[in-house]
Amino acid sequence: MEQDLPTWDDAEAAEAFNDHRRLLTSVAYRVLGRWSDAEDVVQDAWLRWSAADYASVEDPKAFLVTVTTRLAIDQLRKAQTRKESYVGPWLPEPVLTRDGADSAPDAADRVVLDDTVSLAMLLVMETLSPLERAVFVLREAFDYSFAEIAAMLDRTEAAVRQLLVRARAHVHDKRPRYPLDxxxxxxxxxxxxxxxxxxxxxxxxxxxxxxxxxxxxxxxxxxxxxxxxxxxxxxxxxxxxxxxxxxxxxxxxxxxxxxxxxxxxxxxxxxxxxxxxxxxxxxxxxxxxxxxxxxxxxxxxxxxxxxxxxxxxxxx
CATH class of the missing domain: 3.10.450.50 (Nuclear Transport Factor 2; Chain: A,)
Structure with missing residues (x-):
């Protein structure tokens, strides 16, 4: 029996996108290490989503993460060229995550917090190729399956596994830990x-x-x-x-x-x-x-x- 696909109006489509905005920004930021670029990528993903044929989209979340990841990979390749002429050391853009104070910005409004968002880890991930970095982020930070990542990146599962092995080899010994409260x-x-x-x-x-x-x-x-x-x-x-x-x-x-x-x-x-x-x-x-x-x-x-x-x- 065929699954009924959503028939949304523009307002419902916008609501569906906003439901996943935090996730999309979290993915884009980890892939790019640049908050401003991540926001640009999410905006471009919105444009792709608003122009999509909703009736053909079975899984909006998977569609949006796929679009965002591919846009982030393209943006990362361009950014690597720009970084060659950067003056002095290059660091990832810092971003608010959470704070012990009740009045501090909520992590829900920024990025999902784990060790892949630390500046130390983002700096280590700069040594990865764009594809390695995307695979590492999707697997390590968001626990997507190899089959899901393969579909997102238009690669075979075997290729995705190989990319992850190489990425882990680069970052394993340098992965920061957080033993302190x-x-x-x-x-x-x-x-x-x-x-x-x-x-x-x-x-x-x-x-x-x-x-x-x-x-x-x-x-x-x-x-x-x-x-x-x-x-x-x-x-x-x-x-x-x-x-x-x-x-x-x-x-x-x-x-x-x-x-x-x-x-x-x-x-x-x-x-x-x-x-x-x-x-x-x-x-x-x-x-x-x-x-x-x-x-x-x-x-x-x-x-x-x-x-x-x-x-x-x-x-x-």
Whole structure:
């Protein structure tokens, strides 16, 4: 017996799309590592959906995820070319995920939170080919079957399995883990901020992993370190220098506000600095399993801060 397919009007079709928007954005963001590009891809998926023959679509969710994934792969290939001329280190765009505070943005409005959305993992996934990355995301983050992924990417199941094996081989040993709860994360972020602002290097060194690294992304738009800063002493001096810079801003009459979010940026504890209520910097702290900070991801490029700008103007 043939299945009756939906006969929707435009309003019902829009509602069906919005029901899956969060999922589509989550898929696109993981494949791309770029929030603004993910939003563009989801908008393009909407255009494809609004022009579709609904009567021929058996599974709207599968249709939309397929369209979004293919658009994201195409966009990623274009972005890889653009990245070749990028000034300084390139980082994924940070995005709000969740926070312990009741008033914080809800994860349901952003991306589904798991370890594939951390900045560390997104950076590792940059080493994958677009197809490997899409397969890895669909399988690891969203648990699609090999048959479903094969249909989405127009590949055989055997090819999909091979792509996943290669992707896992790249990321397995580098996959971040999150052994700490939000209370402990918040405590580490508070101690980190206090140490930087206090000007005493000793407590800061206690928080840092021996192989700690700071990676700054200014994109040539604003001043930022053009190479990673590596090692305890170099990182400590670098962070103290940033704190001094903020003190100078305050002396010059700039309204500096700093917020701590235990797991609000890509699932990691983060420090968000505002200047006159505009996001100036996002410092995301990648923690080792012993709770020490192994990487500080410092995002300063204003063109890559759209995923955190909804905090602008909030009370401190």
């Amino acid at each position: 939000d209370v402990k994360r918040h405590g580490i972020a508070e101690r980190f901020l206090a140490a930087c602002v206090g000007g005493d290097v000793a407590p800061l060194l206690e928080l840092l992993s021996p192989e700690v690294t700071v990676i700054s992304d200014g994109g040539g738009v604003v001043t930022a370190a053009t190479r990673p800063v590596v090692g305890l002493d170099h990182v400590a001096r670098f962070l103290m220098g940033i704190a001094t810079k903020y003190a100078k801003y305050i002396e010059d009459g700039v309204n500096i506000r700093i917020e701590i979010s235990p797991a609000g940026v890509n699932g990691d504890p983060a420090i968000i600095a505002f200047a006159d209520d505009k996001v100036l910097y996002v410092y995301s702290l990648d923690l080792a399993e012993d709770g020490r900070i192994r990487t500080v991801f410092a995002m300063a490029n204003p063109e890559k801060l759209s995923g955190v700008r909804e905090l602008e103007g909030d009370a401190g």
